[in-house]
Amino acid sequence: xxxxxxxxxxxxxxxxxxxxxxxxxxxxxxxxxxxxxxxxxxxxxxxxxxxxxxxxxxxxxxxxxxxxxxxxxxxxxxxxxxxxxxxxxxxxxxxxxxxxxxxxxxxxxxxxxxxxxxxxxxxxxxxxxxxxxxxxxxxxxxxxxxxxxxxxxxxxxxxxxxxxxxxxxxxxxxxxxxxxxxxxxxxxxxxxxxxxxxxxxxxxxxxxxxxxxxxxxxxxxxxxxxxxxxxxxxxxxxxxxxxxxxxxxxxxxxxxxxxxxxxxxxxxxxxxxxxxxxxxxxxxxxxxxxxxxxxxxxxxxxxxxxxxxxxxxxxxxxxxxxxxxxxxxxxxxxxxxxxxxxxxxxxxxxxxx
Amino acid sequence: xxxxxxxxxxxxxxxxxxxxxxxxxxxxxxxxxxxxxxxxxxxxxxxxxxxxxxxxxxxxxxxxxxxxxxxxxxxxxxxxxxxxxxxxxxxxxxxxxxxxxxxxxxxxxxxxxxxxxxxxxxxxxxxxxxxxxxxxxxxxxxxxxxxxxxxxxxxxxxxxxxxxxxxxxxxxxxxxxxxxxxxxxxxxxxxxxxxxxxxxxxxxxxxxxxxxxxxxxxxxxxxxxxxxxxxxxxxxxxxxxxxxxxxxxxxxxxxxxxxxxxxxxxxxxxxxxxxxxxxxxxxxxxxxxxxxxxxxxxxxxxxxxxxxxxxxxxxxxxxxxxxxxxxxxxxxxxxxxxxxxxxxxxxxxxxxx
DNA sequence: TTGAAAGCGCTAACAT
DNA sequence: ATGTTAGCGCTTTCAA
Numbered sequence: 001x002x003x004x005x006x007x008x009x010x011x012x013x014x015x016x017x018x019x020x021x022x023x024x025x026x027x028x029x030x031x032x033x034x035x036x037x038x039x040x041x042x043x044x045x046x047x048x049x050x051x052x053x054x055x056x057x058x059x060x061x062x063x064x065x066x067x068x069x070x071x072x073x074x075x076x077x078x079x080x081x082x083x084x085x086x087x088x089x090x091x092x093x094x095x096x097x098x099x100x101x102x103x104x105x106x107x108x109x110x111x112x113x114x115x116x117x118x119x120x121x122x123x124x125x126x127x128x129x130x131x132x133x134x135x136x137x138x139x140x141x142x143x144x145x146x147x148x149x150x151x152x153x154x155x156x157x158x159x160x161x162x163x164x165x166x167x168x169x170x171x172x173x174x175x176x177x178x179x180x181x182x183x184x185x186x187x188x189x190x191x192x193x194x195x196x197x198x199x200x201x202x203x204x205x206x207x208x209x210x211x212x213x214x215x216x217x218x219x220x221x222x223x224x225x226x227x228x229x230x231x232x233x234x235x236x237x238x239x240x241x242x243x244x245x246x247x248x249x250x251x252x253x254x255x256x257x258x259x260x261x262x263x264x265x266x267x268x269x270x271x272x273x274x275x276x277x278x279x280x281x282x283x284x285x286x287x288x289x290x291x292x293x294x295x296x297x298x299x300x301x302x303x304x305x306x307x308x309x310x311x312x313x314x315x316x317x318x319x320x321x322x323x324x325x326x327x328x329x330x331x332x333x334x335x336x337x338x339x340x341x342x343x344x345x346x347x348x349x350x351x352x353x
Numbered sequence: 354x355x356x357x358x359x360x361x362x363x364x365x366x367x368x369x370x371x372x373x374x375x376x377x378x379x380x381x382x383x384x385x386x387x388x389x390x391x392x393x394x395x396x397x398x399x400x401x402x403x404x405x406x407x408x409x410x411x412x413x414x415x416x417x418x419x420x421x422x423x424x425x426x427x428x429x430x431x432x433x434x435x436x437x438x439x440x441x442x443x444x445x446x447x448x449x450x451x452x453x454x455x456x457x458x459x460x461x462x463x464x465x466x467x468x469x470x471x472x473x474x475x476x477x478x479x480x481x482x483x484x485x486x487x488x489x490x491x492x493x494x495x496x497x498x499x500x501x502x503x504x505x506x507x508x509x510x511x512x513x514x515x516x517x518x519x520x521x522x523x524x525x526x527x528x529x530x531x532x533x534x535x536x537x538x539x540x541x542x543x544x545x546x547x548x549x550x551x552x553x554x555x556x557x558x559x560x561x562x563x564x565x566x567x568x569x570x571x572x573x574x575x576x577x578x579x580x581x582x583x584x585x586x587x588x589x590x591x592x593x594x595x596x597x598x599x600x601x602x603x604x605x606x607x608x609x610x611x612x613x614x615x616x617x618x619x620x621x622x623x624x625x626x627x628x629x630x631x632x633x634x635x636x637x638x639x640x641x642x643x644x645x646x647x648x649x650x651x652x653x654x655x656x657x658x659x660x661x662x663x664x665x666x667x668x669x670x671x672x673x674x675x676x677x678x679x680x681x682x683x684x685x686x687x688x689x690x691x692x693x694x695x696x697x698x699x700x701x702x703x704x705x706x
Numbered sequence: 707t708t709g710a711a712a713g714c715g716c717t718a719a720c721a722t
Numbered sequence: 723a724t725g726t727t728a729g730c731g732c733t734t735t736c737a738a
Contacts, residue, residue: 011715022725027717035723054474058420059715062411062730069454069477077443078644083436090430090457099477101422102455104443121407123731124422124452236648269648291431292645295589295622364731375709380733388707412731415714476715 010053019047030055070318071125072100073115075107075133079234079262080290085131085157088311096315101125107133107234120152127153127318133203133234153321155314159205167321169313169332173205176303176336177212180285181257183301185220187283187344189255192217193246194228195239195267196259202230209259209287231263239266247274247282254282255344261286261293264300268343284343299341309334363406372400383408423671424478425453426468428460428486432587432615433643438484438510441664449668454478460486460587473505480506480671486556486587506674508667512558520674522666522685526558529656529689530565533638534610536654538573540636540697542608545570546599547581548592548620549612549640555583562612562640584616592619600627600635607635608697614639614646617653621696637696651695662687 012030016023021044028036029044047053061067072089074082090100101124105112112132119128156168177194184192194213197206214224229246231238239258243266246252258264264286271278278284278298286293289304313332321327365383369376374397381389382397400406414420425442427435443453454477458465465485472481509521530547537545547566550559567577582599584591592611596619599605611617617639624631631637631651639646642657666685674680 009715012717013715023716024718024726025724028724031717037723040723056415056476056715058411058415058476059730060717062409062415062732063715063717065730067411077430077436077440080433080436080645083430083433083439086436086439086455087430087457090455094456099454099456101452102439102443103447103452104440123409123411236645240648265645265648269650272650292433292589292618295593295618297622297625297650362731365733366731376732377710377734378708381708384733390707393708409731412714413733415716415731416733418714 009056010051012053012055015044015047015051015053018051019044066126066322067124068098069125070098070100070315071119071128072102072131073105073112073119073128074102074131075105077102077104079260080292081260081262081288082131084291085307085310088307089129089314092308092311092315096319098126098315105132116154120154125152126322127155129155129157129314129318131157132159133205153318155317157310157314159203159208165329167314167317167330167332169310169317169334171303171305171336172333173208174212174215176287176305176338177209177257178216179212179336179338180287180301180303181213181216182220183338183340183344184255184257184283184285185216185222187255187279189283190222191251191253192222192227192255192257193253194257194259195231195242196234196263197228197230198232206259213257234260234262236262236266236269239263240270241266243267243270244274247271247276252282256282256284258284258286261288261290261300261302264293264302264343265296268296268298268300279342279344286343289339294341296343298343301341301344302339304337304339306334306336362409363404365406365408368397368400368404368406371404372397419479419675420477421450422452422454422478423668424472424481425455425484426458426465426472426481427455427484428458428587430455430457432613433645434613434615434641435484437644438660438663441660442482442667445661445664445668449672451479451668458485469507473507478505479675480508482508482510482667482671484510485512486558506671508670510663510667512556512561518682520667520670520683520685522663522670522687524656524658524689525686526561527565527568529640529658529691530562530610531569532565532689532691533640533654533656534566534569535573536691536693537608537610537636537638537697538569538575540608540632542636543575544604544606545575545580545608545610546606547610547612548584548595549587549616550581550583551585559612566610587613587615589615589619589622592616593623594619596620596623597627600624600629605635609635609637611637611639614641614643614653614655617646617655617696618649621649621651621653632695632697639696642692647694649696654694654697655692657690657692659687659689 012023012026016026025040026044029041070093072086074086077083086102093100103115105115116128119125154166156166158170181192194210197203210228217224229242231242256267258267264284267284268278271282276282286300286302289302293300293302317330365376365379369379378393379397382394423446425439427439430436430439439455446453456468458468469481472478507519509519511523547563550556563581570577582595584595609620611620617637620637621631624635629635639653639655642655646653646655670683
C-alpha cells in the first residue's frame with residue numbers, strides 16, 4: 001500500500017490473493033496452459049498487471065530442474081575465432097530462449113577438465129558446450145566422462161577426439177587442411193611449411209590439420225620432413241617470431257599454411273617487416289576466416305567453417321540429450337569452404353606491379 | 354545402494370542422515386562457519402566425500418537472494434573491442450567467483466532497454482554491465498531507470514551519458530579524441546577527417562569523440578566544417594566504402610581519425626586498394642587498440658583504454674551497490690593511452706623507401 | 707555448539 | 723476447470 005515499501009518482490013501467491021483464486025490457477029495462466037476459462041484468464045492477467053508481477057525464474061528452475069542456461073567454455077575470447085563462435089552460439093541460443101554463460105579455460109586441459117567437472121554438478125546450466133584446443137584424446141581418456149555426460153549434456157565444439165564418449169560437432173579438419181595445402185601447391189608452391197600447434201604434445205586439432213597437410217604434400221610428391229613448425233601458442237606474436245626465424249633459415253619456404261588466422265596474421269606481419277612480398281615471394285593461407293582476414297593487406301586466404309551450423313547443431317544435440325537419455329555419442333560434421341584471397345592468388349598485388 | 358540408481362542427486366539431508374547430524378550442521382560445515390567442533394567437521398566432511406555431495410547452488414541462491422552471476426550486455430561479440438572487453442570482464446569476475454552471462458544487444462537502443470528491463474526482474478543475476486553505443490542520453494531519460502536500478506545494480510561501460518542515474522565507468526572520450534587528433538596535427542596533417550558515428554542521430558560515444566576532435570582542430574586553427582563523415586554502422590565494410598568515396602572527392606584528407614579500430618581497419622584496406630600510401634599520403638589513427646591493430650600493415654596508431662580497470666571498477670561498483678543501497682550514481686574515469694605506430698609516424702614505411 | 711522447523715517462490719500431483 | 727498441498731534443496735531464525 002505504501003509506495004516506499006522496501007522492494008518486496010511480488011509473488012505468485014500475492015497475485016492469487018489479489019485475484020481471489022488459487023496459486024494453481026495463476027500458474028496455469030502464467031504458463032499458458034489450456035483449460036483456463038477466458039474469464040478467469042483475463043481476471044488473473046489484470047491482477048498480474050496491477051501488481052506488476054514477474055515470476056521468479058530461480059524458483060521455477062529449482063522446481064523444474066532446468067534453467068534455460070547453457071555454459072560455453074572457450075579458451076580465450078580475445079582470439080577472434082572464439083569470439084565469433086561465441087557470437088554465433090549466443091545468437092542461436094537466443095532464438096531458443098536460452099542464455100549463455102561464458103567462461104574461459106585458457107586452453108589449459110587441466111582447467112577445462114576442472115570446469116567441466118564443476119559444471120556437471122552445478123545445476124546452473126542445462127548443458128555445456130566446450131570448445132577446446134588443448135584437450136587431446138589423452139586427457140579425455142583420463143576423465144570420468146561417461147559418468148559425467150549422463151548427468152550433464154556436453155558437446156565438444158571444433159575438434160574431433162576419436163576416443164571421446166561425448167557428442168561432437170565440427171568440420172573435417174583433415175580434409176580442410178588438405179584442401180588448403182593443395183590450393184597452395186596448385187599455386188605452384190613447392191616449399192610449403194605448416195605452421196602451428198605447440199612444439200610439445202601437439203593438440204588434437206593441430207594434429208588433424210597436420211595430417212591433412214602431410215597427405216596433400218605426399219600426394220603431390222613433395223617431402224614432409226621438416227615441413228612443420230610448431231608455435232609456442234596460438235598467438236600472433238609467436239607466429240611472427242617463428243616466421244621471422246624461418247625466413248632467415250637455410251631453406252626458406254615459398255608458402256605458409258597456418259593453423260589459424262591469428263597465426264597467419266602474425267606471419268603476414270613478419271613477412272611485411274622483412275620486406276618479403278605476399279604472395280609473390282611467399283603465399284600465405286590461414287584457418288578460420290576471422291572477420292578481419294578479408295581486410296588484411298593482402299587479404300588472407302582461409303578456411304571458413306560453418307559456424308552457424310556448428311552452433312545450431314551443438315544446441316540441438318544438447319537438448320536432444322537432455323530429453324532422450326541414452327543416446328550413443330554422435331559426431332556431426334559441418335561444411336567448410338576455402339576462401340581464396342590475395343595472399344595466395346596475387347590478384348591484389350599485381351595491381352601494384 | 355544400487356550403482357545404477359537413476360541419477361538421483363545427493364542432497365544435504367542425505368549427508369546429514371549419513372553423518373547422523375542435523376542439516377544445520379552440514380550446512381555449517383559446507384559454508385565454513387566457525388563454531389563447529391573439529392570432530393564434527395571431520396565427520397561431516399567424510400560423509401560429504403563418501404556420498405560425493407555437491408550443494409545445489411540454485412537452491413542456495415533462491416534462499417539467499419543472490420546468484421553470483423552477472424549479465425554482460427554488449428552490442429556484438431564479433432567486434433574486437435567488445436570481445437576483448439568481455440574477456441576482461443570474465444577474467445575479473447572469475448577472480449571474484451562470479452560467472453558472466455553474455456548477451457548481445459545488436460547496439461539497438463530498444464533492445465538494450467528491453468534486455469535491461471528483463472534482467473532487472475530476472476533474479477538470475479546480481480547485476481548488469483551494459484556496454485552501449487546506441488543508448489544515448491535521450492533513451493536513458495525515457496526509461497524508468499531510477500526504479501530499476503534500486504532493484505538491480507546496473508553499471509554502464511564505456512560511454513558517459515550525463516543524464517543517466519546509473520553508475521558509469523569509462524575513459525574521458527573527449528580528451529582521448531583530442532589527444533589522437535592533436536597527434537595527427539603534430540604529424541603535419543591539416544586536412545584531417547573524423548570518421549564514425551551513424552549519419553542520423555549520433556550515438557553518445559561518437560558525439561564525445563567528435564567533440565574532442567573538433568576542439569583539437571579548432572585549437573590548431575583548422576576548420577571543422579565538413580570534417581566529420583558518418584558511417585552507417587561501426588563495421589569495417591562501411592568504413593571501407595566511405596573512405597573509398599572520400600578519397601575520390603574534391604578535397605581528399607591527408608589524415609583520418611577513426612572512432613574505432615574496426616573502422617580504421619576498413620579505412621586502411623580502402624587506401625591500400627586505391628594505392629594510397631599510409632602514412633606517407635594519408636595518416637590513420639584508430640580507437641580501442643584491438644589486439645590485431647599492432648599487426649596490421651602498417652601498424653595502427655590507436656587509443657588504448659585501460660580495459661582491466663574498466664572491468665575491475667565496474668564489478669566493484671556493482672557489488673558495492675548490492676550492499677549499500679542508497680548510493681548516489683557514480684562516475685569512474687579510467688586511464689587511456691595513445692599508442693603510436695607506423696600508420697602515423699612512418700617508421701615502418703621509410704623502410705620501404 | 708547443534709537441532710528442529712519455517713520458509714525462499716514456484717510447479718505438479720492429487721483431489722474436487 | 724479450479725483448489726489444496728507437498729515439496730525442489732537450501733539457509734537460518736529460534737530453541738536447547
